[in-house]
Amino acid sequence: MHILITGAAGMLGRKLADRLVRDGGLGGREITRLTLADLNPPSAPAGFGGTVTPLAADLAQRGTGAKMVAHRPDVIFHLAAIVSGEAEADFDKGYAINLDGTRDLFDAIRAQDGYCPRLIFASSIAVVGAPLPSPIPDEYHTTPLTSYGTQKAICELLLADYTRRGIFDGIGLRFPTVCIRPGTPNKAASGFFSNILREPLVGQPAILPVPDTIRHWHTSPRSAVGFMIHAATMELSAVGPRRNLSMPGVSATVADQIEALRRVAGDQAVALIERRPDPLITAICQGWAPGFEARRARELGFTSEDDFEQIIRVHIEDELERRA
Amino acid sequence: MHILITGAAGMLGRKLADRLVRDGGLGGREITRLTLADLNPPSAPAGFGGTVTPLAADLAQRGTGAKMVAHRPDVIFHLAAIVSGEAEADFDKGYAINLDGTRDLFDAIRAQDGYCPRLIFASSIAVVGAPLPSPIPDEYHTTPLTSYGTQKAICELLLADYTRRGIFDGIGLRFPTVCIRPGTPNKAASGFFSNILREPLVGQPAILPVPDTIRHWHTSPRSAVGFMIHAATMELSAVGPRRNLSMPGVSATVADQIEALRRVAGDQAVALIERRPDPLITAICQGWAPGFEARRARELGFTSEDDFEQIIRVHIEDELERRA
Numbered sequence: 001m002h003i004l005i006t007g008a009a010g011m012l013g014r015k016l017a018d019r020l021v022r023d024g025g026l027g028g029r030e031i032t033r034l035t036l037a038d039l040n041p042p043s044a045p046a047g048f049g050g051t052v053t054p055l056a057a058d059l060a061q062r063g064t065g066a067k068m069v070a071h072r073p074d075v076i077f078h079l080a081a082i083v084s085g086e087a088e089a090d091f092d093k094g095y096a097i098n099l100d101g102t103r104d105l106f107d108a109i110r111a112q113d114g115y116c117p118r119l120i121f122a123s124s125i126a127v128v129g130a131p132l133p134s135p136i137p138d139e140y141h142t143t144p145l146t147s148y149g150t151q152k153a154i155c156e157l158l159l160a161d162y163t164r165r166g167i168f169d170g171i172g173l174r175f176p177t178v179c180i181r182p183g184t185p186n187k188a189a190s191g192f193f194s195n196i197l198r199e200p201l202v203g204q205p206a207i208l209p210v211p212d213t214i215r216h217w218h219t220s221p222r223s224a225v226g227f228m229i230h231a232a233t234m235e236l237s238a239v240g241p242r243r244n245l246s247m248p249g250v251s252a253t254v255a256d257q258i259e260a261l262r263r264v265a266g267d268q269a270v271a272l273i274e275r276r277p278d279p280l281i282t283a284i285c286q287g288w289a290p291g292f293e294a295r296r297a298r299e300l301g302f303t304s305e306d307d308f309e310q311i312i313r314v315h316i317e318d319e320l321e322r323r324a
Numbered sequence: 325m326h327i328l329i330t331g332a333a334g335m336l337g338r339k340l341a342d343r344l345v346r347d348g349g350l351g352g353r354e355i356t357r358l359t360l361a362d363l364n365p366p367s368a369p370a371g372f373g374g375t376v377t378p379l380a381a382d383l384a385q386r387g388t389g390a391k392m393v394a395h396r397p398d399v400i401f402h403l404a405a406i407v408s409g410e411a412e413a414d415f416d417k418g419y420a421i422n423l424d425g426t427r428d429l430f431d432a433i434r435a436q437d438g439y440c441p442r443l444i445f446a447s448s449i450a451v452v453g454a455p456l457p458s459p460i461p462d463e464y465h466t467t468p469l470t471s472y473g474t475q476k477a478i479c480e481l482l483l484a485d486y487t488r489r490g491i492f493d494g495i496g497l498r499f500p501t502v503c504i505r506p507g508t509p510n511k512a513a514s515g516f517f518s519n520i521l522r523e524p525l526v527g528q529p530a531i532l533p534v535p536d537t538i539r540h541w542h543t544s545p546r547s548a549v550g551f552m553i554h555a556a557t558m559e560l561s562a563v564g565p566r567r568n569l570s571m572p573g574v575s576a577t578v579a580d581q582i583e584a585l586r587r588v589a590g591d592q593a594v595a596l597i598e599r600r601p602d603p604l605i606t607a608i609c610q611g612w613a614p615g616f617e618a619r620r621a622r623e624l625g626f627t628s629e630d631d632f633e634q635i636i637r638v639h640i641e642d643e644l645e646r647r648a
Contacts, residue, residue: 091489129565141465143484143566150485154478160467161474165415241453242467 001029004073006057006105007080008036011181012122012224014045016077019225021048026075027233037068038080059101060093065108072115075232076168078105079122085188087148098151106158110167119159120231121172123244125217127153130287134215138246138296145287156244163243171231171239174292176249176304179218180315189284193218196254197261197312200269201320209278212255215290219249220314223304230302239300248304250311251291260308264316325353328397330381330429331404332360335505336446336548338369340401343549345372350399351557361392362404383425384417389432396439399556400492402429403446409512411472422475430482434491443483444555445496447568449541451477454611458539462570462620469611480568487567495555495563498616500573500628503542504639513608517542520578521585521636524596525644533602536578539614543573544638547628554626563624572628574635575615584632588640 003020007013017036025031032050036042041054053071057064059080069076080101081087087094102121109115126149127142142153156172163170181194185206192209193216199206219227227247239245252260262270294302305311327344331337341360349355356374360366365378377395381388383404393400404425405411411418426445433439450473451466466477480496487494505518509530516533517540523530543551551571563569576584586594618626629635 139465141463142481144481145488145565147485147489150481153481157466157468157474157477157481161471164469165471241469 001026001031001075002033002035002071002073003031004035004037004068004076006037006059006068006076006078007122009038009040009042010079011183012178012221013038013077013079014042015221015225016079016228017042017045019229021045023229026229033071033073035068035071035073059097059104062100062104064101065105066111068105069108069112069115069117072112072117074117076105076117076119077122077228077232078102078119081122081148081152083188084126084146084148087151088146091147094147094151098148099154102155103158106162106167110162116166117168118232118236119168119170120228121155121159121170123156123172123174124149124152125174125176125246125289125292127156127174128289132289134290135251135293136246136289136291137293160241160243164241169236170243171236172244173227173231174244174246175224175227176217176219176247176292178221178224179311180220180319182221182315182319189281190288192281193254193257196273197257198315200261200272201265201312201316203272205272205274207276208254208273209276209281210254210285211277211282212258213253214282214285215251215253216285217249217251217289217291218308218311219247219304220311222314222318223249227302234301242296245297245300245302246292246294248294248298248302249292250305250308252308257308260312263309264312325350325355325399326357326359326395326397327355327399327401328359328361328392329401329403330361330383330392331402331446333362333364333366334403335507336502336545337362337401337403338366339545339549340403340552341366341369343553345369347553350553357395357397359392359395359397383421383428386424386428388425389429390435392429393432393436393439393441396436396441398441400429400433400441400443401446401552401556402426402443405446405472405476407512408450408470408472411475412470415471418471418475422472423478426479427482430486430491434486440490441492442556442560443492443494444552445479445483445494447480447496447498448473448476449498449500449570449613449616451480451498452613456613458614459575459617460570460613460615461617484565484567488565493560494567495560496568497551497555498568498570499548499551500541500543500571500616502545502548503635504643505545506639506643513605514612516605517578517581520597521581522639524585524593525589525636525640527596529596529598531600532578532597533600533605534578534609535601535606536582538606538609539575539577540609541573541575541613541615542632542635543571543628544635546638546642547573551626558625566620569621569624569626570616570618572618572622572626573616574629574632576632581632584636587633588636
């Protein structure tokens, strides 16, 4: 079995490749080849016995899709995208990569005769925009308030149409915000959700720029990878033509996050959080999704954590203990 | 004031141009110039004192957008598209015209400095797909089951994003099925909705290929033109970022249509309808929208007929009496 990951150098791409190698197979089939595509493709994951092809791929260039599917991967995880802030700052680049780059990949699949891979697309909760109900039903309309969310919503529509036409067997996953992101604090507007947990867990201070009443929708990196594995192996005929699913997650306020941290790591960890309100970040967050019903996804077997304490414990197991 | 109509040779494009010329102005401003763009552009409407520019424009060709907005029309009615059946039969042509052609127009507007026209986009109820509630709420998601519906839904997303960015002041109108279409019977799957009324009204037979329990969503050509005039002149700041609106209409079963015909034209007209069931057309119709709440559009001042008898009377006034 040959698997292609686009955006393979990103946090989720790396974790997905590691998981595939750990599992050794996908849906009971041995993985013999991994194509890892990115601007600067990552090296081979440790312990993989098959062939790894690192592929330098720039989705802003037309023809990149053809290069990526030239060897007809059986399963494609399409994670490559530029992030929300960059897509908002650079209109042309956002559309060129997130929309046209995805379409270039889709059309490259279409151009190959007798080829119909499973395609898992990383969509985003940014496809919805305020004002929003809580929780958001599966049938709620997509009215994004960013160019990034617009591009993801458009790709969802393309994915459903190309799937309906038999060009590939696609499924789009609307990921919750992934928390706790490993690594160092970044300047993304959503970065604080991870920072206020990850840093205090290792004795470092962190800044909270929003009121602790802000409610948002989260899942762990482990669950996010789990969604992709499930999407790659599940029976899709039961899904029907509505191929874009809001993934399950944990709806939590910042106060819920902080109390979960207190239960796991005590008052001394919570004391490392410094409240420094930022009106701009607060305004941005207030437009974000508070949570989804995710009824269809749960019925189809997708699972996430039940509460924020579990999300923190997953981080400790996967990032702190495994690396210790 | 300079007005551009794309798809000006189509039924709605012609009726819109006629109405603009009859009104003499738009929103209290005199119309001095009309640009009528189409593959084979129509001639000038009778009685117009301003400048008419027929523009041969093929949206399958890149650069057509720049040609259409070179003289910076104040208001753009973007009606040009290939229809549902053709977009389904020809994948490439559908995407090239309905999606890329629209984006070419949008980007041509963006390329002009200091230019921000009002843009009215003809969307469609094909952006939704079965299974559907009745009526469909404004917040219902778009899960089209045709490439045409996919292309319209994508253009809605682009319209909202380009509007949010200040590139133009856009509004998308999801037209109900327009009934009674003037002209001769056509082979579109939806053609019978008009045929079974228009033909008997002039003593001609018509074929009904579906059970009379089929429920669908209709408006008259006069109301459809009225939606566009209202969209071009209303205050849009109150609409906010959700710029795509399901227009009001009449939700009626085929039996409702037939009873309205009986009230207007008697049993002898109804007797001209021959029931000849077509399983394929019946299956297609069962996936169509039964009706919309259209709450936001009504609150914003869009109006349609109240029942099917009014729709028939509009046809008699506008097509039979005016031409008599």
